[in-house]
Amino acid sequence: MHIPDNFLSPPVWATLDVIAIPAVGLMVRQAGRQLDDTRIPLLGVMGAFVFAAQMINFPVGIGTSGHLVGGALLAYTLGPAPAVLVMTVIVAIQAFVFQDGGVLALGANVFNMAVVGVLAGYWPYHVWGASWRRSAMFAGAFLSVMVSGSLALGELLMSGVAMPRAMVLVSLALFAASAAIEGAITICVIQAIAKLDAGFVPQPRASNRRTLAILGGAAIALGAVGFLVASAAPDGIQRLGIQLGLTARTVLHAPLADYTMGSLVESAWVRRATAGLTGLLLIYAVCATTARWLVRRRSA
Amino acid sequence: MTPVTEVPPPLIEVRDLYFQYEDGAQALEGVNFTLYPGETVALLGANGSGKTTFVLQLNGVLRGQGSITVCGLPLNKETLPLIRSKIGMVFQDSDEQLFMPTVLDDVAFGPLNQGMPEEEAIAKAKLALQQAGLAEVWNKAPYHLSAGEKRRVALAGVLAMEPEILVLDEPTTFLDPPAERNLLHLLADLPQAKLIVTHNVRLAASLASRAVFFEKGKLVAAGSVDEIARRFDWTYVDLPPADLRYSAHRRF
Amino acid sequence: MHHVLLDRWSQGTSPLHRRDARAKILALLVFLVVLATTPATAVAVLATYAALLAAAILIARLPLGGVVTRAMVVLPFSLTFALIAWLAGEPLRALALVEKSYLSTVAVLLLAGATPLSLLLGGLERLGSPRLLVLVAQFLYRYLFVLSEQAQHMRLAASCRDSGAGHRRGSRFRAATGALAVLFARSYERAEGIHRAMLARGFSGRFSLLHAPRFGARDGAFLLLVSAFLILVRLG
Numbered sequence: 001m002h003i004p005d006n007f008l009s010p011p012v013w014a015t016l017d018v019i020a021i022p023a024v025g026l027m028v029r030q031a032g033r034q035l036d037d038t039r040i041p042l043l044g045v046m047g048a049f050v051f052a053a054q055m056i057n058f059p060v061g062i063g064t065s066g067h068l069v070g071g072a073l074l075a076y077t078l079g080p081a082p083a084v085l086v087m088t089v090i091v092a093i094q095a096f097v098f099q100d101g102g103v104l105a106l107g108a109n110v111f112n113m114a115v116v117g118v119l120a121g122y123w124p125y126h127v128w129g130a131s132w133r134r135s136a137m138f139a140g141a142f143l144s145v146m147v148s149g150s151l152a153l154g155e156l157l158m159s160g161v162a163m164p165r166a167m168v169l170v171s172l173a174l175f176a177a178s179a180a181i182e183g184a185i186t187i188c189v190i191q192a193i194a195k196l197d198a199g200f201v202p203q204p205r206a207s208n209r210r211t212l213a214i215l216g217g218a219a220i221a222l223g224a225v226g227f228l229v230a231s232a233a234p235d236g237i238q239r240l241g242i243q244l245g246l247t248a249r250t251v252l253h254a255p256l257a258d259y260t261m262g263s264l265v266e267s268a269w270v271r272r273a274t275a276g277l278t279g280l281l282l283i284y285a286v287c288a289t290t291a292r293w294l295v296r297r298r299s300a
Numbered sequence: 301m302t303p304v305t306e307v308p309p310p311l312i313e314v315r316d317l318y319f320q321y322e323d324g325a326q327a328l329e330g331v332n333f334t335l336y337p338g339e340t341v342a343l344l345g346a347n348g349s350g351k352t353t354f355v356l357q358l359n360g361v362l363r364g365q366g367s368i369t370v371c372g373l374p375l376n377k378e379t380l381p382l383i384r385s386k387i388g389m390v391f392q393d394s395d396e397q398l399f400m401p402t403v404l405d406d407v408a409f410g411p412l413n414q415g416m417p418e419e420e421a422i423a424k425a426k427l428a429l430q431q432a433g434l435a436e437v438w439n440k441a442p443y444h445l446s447a448g449e450k451r452r453v454a455l456a457g458v459l460a461m462e463p464e465i466l467v468l469d470e471p472t473t474f475l476d477p478p479a480e481r482n483l484l485h486l487l488a489d490l491p492q493a494k495l496i497v498t499h500n501v502r503l504a505a506s507l508a509s510r511a512v513f514f515e516k517g518k519l520v521a522a523g524s525v526d527e528i529a530r531r532f533d534w535t536y537v538d539l540p541p542a543d544l545r546y547s548a549h550r551r552f
Numbered sequence: 553m554h555h556v557l558l559d560r561w562s563q564g565t566s567p568l569h570r571r572d573a574r575a576k577i578l579a580l581l582v583f584l585v586v587l588a589t590t591p592a593t594a595v596a597v598l599a600t601y602a603a604l605l606a607a608a609i610l611i612a613r614l615p616l617g618g619v620v621t622r623a624m625v626v627l628p629f630s631l632t633f634a635l636i637a638w639l640a641g642e643p644l645r646a647l648a649l650v651e652k653s654y655l656s657t658v659a660v661l662l663l664a665g666a667t668p669l670s671l672l673l674g675g676l677e678r679l680g681s682p683r684l685l686v687l688v689a690q691f692l693y694r695y696l697f698v699l700s701e702q703a704q705h706m707r708l709a710a711s712c713r714d715s716g717a718g719h720r721r722g723s724r725f726r727a728a729t730g731a732l733a734v735l736f737a738r739s740y741e742r743a744e745g746i747h748r749a750m751l752a753r754g755f756s757g758r759f760s761l762l763h764a765p766r767f768g769a770r771d772g773a774f775l776l777l778v779s780a781f782l783i784l785v786r787l788g
Contacts, residue, residue, distance in 0.1 A: 004626050004629060004630065004653045004656070004657065005584060005587075005588065005652070005653055005656035005657075006587070006588055006648070006649065006652035006653040006656055007630075007633070007649065007653065010588055010589065013588075024682075024685075025682065028682045028684050028685060031684065032684050036757045036758065037687065037757060037758050037759050038747065038750075038755075038757060040684070040687045040688055040691060040759070041399060041691050041743050041746040041747060041750070042740070042743040042747075043688045043691070043692075044687075044688045044689070044690065044691020044692040044694065044695060045691065045692075045695050045699070045739050045740075045742055045743040045746070046739060046743075047688065047689075047691075047692035048691075048692050048693075048694075048695040048696045048698070048699040048700075048739070049699055049735060049736060049739040051692075051696055051699070051700060052696075052699040052700045052702060052703035052735060053703065053732050053735060053736075055700060055703045055704065055707065056703055056706065056707060056728050056731055056732055056735075057707075057728065058725055058728045058729075059724045059725060059728075060725070068732065077736075085684065085685065085688060086688065086692075088685060089685055089688050089689045089692055090692070092685075092689065093689060093692060093693065093696075095660070096660065096663070096664055096669075096672065097554075097555050097558060097664055097669065097693075098554060098555065098625075099622070099623065099625055099626065099657050099660050099661055099664075100625070102584075102653075102656060102660075103580065103581070103584055103656070103660055104581075104584050104585065104588060104656075160645075161633055161637070161649075162633070162636050162637040162640040162642055162645070163633075163636065164636065164640070167636060185729070185732075188725070188726075188729040189729050189732045189733055189736070191729075192729050192730060192732070192733035193733045193736050193737065195733075196733055196734075196736075196737045197737065200736070200737070200740065356748065359751075359752050360751075361748045361751050361752055381754055381756065384751070384752060384753065384754045385754060387752075389749075389752045391745065391748070391749050391752070393742075393745055395695075395698055395742075396742055396745035396746045396748075396749050397746075397749040399691065399694060399746045399749065399750070400690075400694070401669075401670035401690055401693070401694060402670060404762070405670075405761075405762055408762060409753055409755075410753040410754060412760045412762075413753060413754035413755055413756060413760075414754060418762060418763060422762070441559070441668075441670075441694075442694070443559070443694075443697045443698070457753065458753070461753065461754070
């Protein structure tokens with residue numbers, strides 16, 4: 001889900017912009033270490049492929065059809081770090097060229113879909129893809145859509161966007177449905193691609209590192225926290241957001257208003273925002289560490 | 301007593317070239333070939349007979365076994381950059397060749413790789429575009445060009461590197477008659493030696509002084525374009541013109 | 553297709569088109585940040601911003617109706633949430649959502665319509681975006697048109713063969729899968745062809761981009777004036 005501008009509260013989008021920069025930077029550096037400029041055309045063309053692929057409809061029910069989102073597929077064919085890179089570019093182009101998702105919200109959308117979404121999508125494949133490829137790929141594709149959607153939902157709720165419980169549950173159900181479709185499309189397409197040339201889908205290196213499995217699982221769990229918590233208490237999240245200062249019911253323009261009232265540094269907003277920041281930083285730290293592990297193993 | 305004419309040293313000399321694809325299929329078998337300065341040679345043969353694979357060996361994009369010498373330089377890792385400056389290759393798919401965002405970016409790509417400073421590269425690029433008759437499209441994106449324009453920009457991109465040999469792979473594919481005519485005139489005016497892979501016997505006959513014929517990876521014949529065309533029945537449709545057939549049917 | 557139209561818009565030569573990409577990007581950011589911190593009750597401020605955008609669209613010689621319509625892509629999303637906010641007893645927030653998200657979309661559309669993407673990417677790189685991201689974006693955009701046309705042809709060809717009646721749902725799914733796999737393989741082949749073309753012209757492992765035009769006095773003035781105007785209106 002691409003979040004437009006002016007849906008997230010300033011502390012939320014600002015924090016995510018700040019988080020996304022080193023997260024993406026880390027992936028870019030990793031991808032850059034593995035390849036010189038030679039692979040850039042391939043990554044670009046694969047990005048264009050994802051756009052083009054989204055135009056092809058997969059009928060899945062009476063009058064409904066879905067299309068490929070592509071994060072997991074990119075991870076399985078290009079590797080996790082390049083896939084994060086390509087998805088980041090895709091999300092950015094969607095924002096600037098197609099106005100799909102905001103520019104200030106770009107950090108949030110990149111974080112949700114290009115970083116956590118792709119890494120969560122790759123994790124099952126890395127852990128058990130060597131033995132049970134199909135289930136790993138289905139799980140990965142499912143997770144990539146579910147996790148990015150849940151994160152987006154959580155961010156909206158934290159920003160104080162009004163969402164009755166029923167709507168949250170329906171949204172989560174819709175995400176789950178899209179996630180399942182993504183899983184189905186991904187495994188079918190990967191199968192067809194591998195039939196054309198097995199080299200298109202490289203095998204994951206077998207992992208027997210317990211730490212990696214734990215870290216990866218933690219990343220997924222954190223991403224899925226939005227799902228569980230949101231479904232249980234959407235109002236609760238909103239209240240939490242208000243208490244943390246990430247949400248402002250009447251003071252939507254918090255930073256500037258505080259400035260006119262006194263010194264920016266001493267304002268209550270800054271103090272409370274740091275609390276919310278810590279939570280999001282925790283998610284980021286886990287994802288970044290997971291990413292580093294995954295990528296180091298790949299380039300080993 | 302007849303004077304012995306001095307044969308100029310060949311621009312390209314290929315001896316015993318063998319090449320296998322990854323799946324084991326033999327793509328080139330024992331190919332011997334020579335290109336002399338100022339010549340235009342047409343490479344004819346069925347699809348998949350090895351023509352494109354052969355020309356990709358000349359600038360080291362594909363590496364087989366055998367000896368290849370270009371402008372007196374043996375083809376190896378050290379001489380590759382220099383050889384790639386001497387051979388200018390126009391690929392069959394112009395969309396794959398014009399990969400930069402604008403025409404100028406693309407035509408300057410070669411000179412920049414040759415180590416030229418930016419101003420000089422741009423100047424060379426603009427000159428090459430002028431040569432190709434496309435000076436005014438320098439700021440356009442390749443997406444906006446017609447097939448013929450793309451082909452000529454690709455040629456400009458190659459000419460900007462000032463090569464001694466031009467290799468063109470199916471240069472008239474997707475070109476309409478005016479575009480084809482345009483390209484032919486442009487090529488005819490260029491002084492470089494040329495290797496043209498083509499199915500277009502008309503084109504071959506009007507540009508090439510001789511032709512070679514590929515069959516299943518082997519270079520099986522050489523001669524004039526007419527000789528080769530006749531020997532291998534390398535002509536297009538031999539049906540009578542449509543009118544005659546129609547009137548023949550009408551009798552019944 | 554949207555990106556085709558936008559690409560055409562961006563080829564213009566208006567005064568706005570001629571400004572340095574960096575100035576335009578920074579001006580957009582100032583606009584978006586100032587707008588984000590504007591309350592829905594500040595109607596005059598929002599109206600002024602809307603007027604500014606309209607003026608910019610006219611200066612850029614872009615079709616006003618076209619821009620206004622295309623920006624409506626955000627409305628389904630914002631109207632849904634606005635309705636819920638209104639029903640939840642927060643009419644102000646509802647209004648804010650619709651107005652502000654619409655204005656931000658127009659602003660981004662304006663940037664994209666007045667700046668060719670290759671220049672926009674160059675501007676982003678000079679403002680600090682990682683080189684690798686910018687280069688991949690460049691190639692993505694270059695081949696976006698080619699590949700989306702290919703996909704459209706496939707869709708058309710498939711629909712021509714589609715009798716509509718008596719179809720097993722599975723077969724259409726399989727057809728779509730096949731189409732994607734073919735598109736994937738062709739894309740890979742295309743990347744391989746590009747690589748060969750790069751090698752043939754002496755590519756040695758690193759792209760050297762041509763330097764963009766310098767950030768001139770006019771660009772600085774543009775950025776300063778726009779930012780000052782936006783901030784003054786907001787505070788005043």
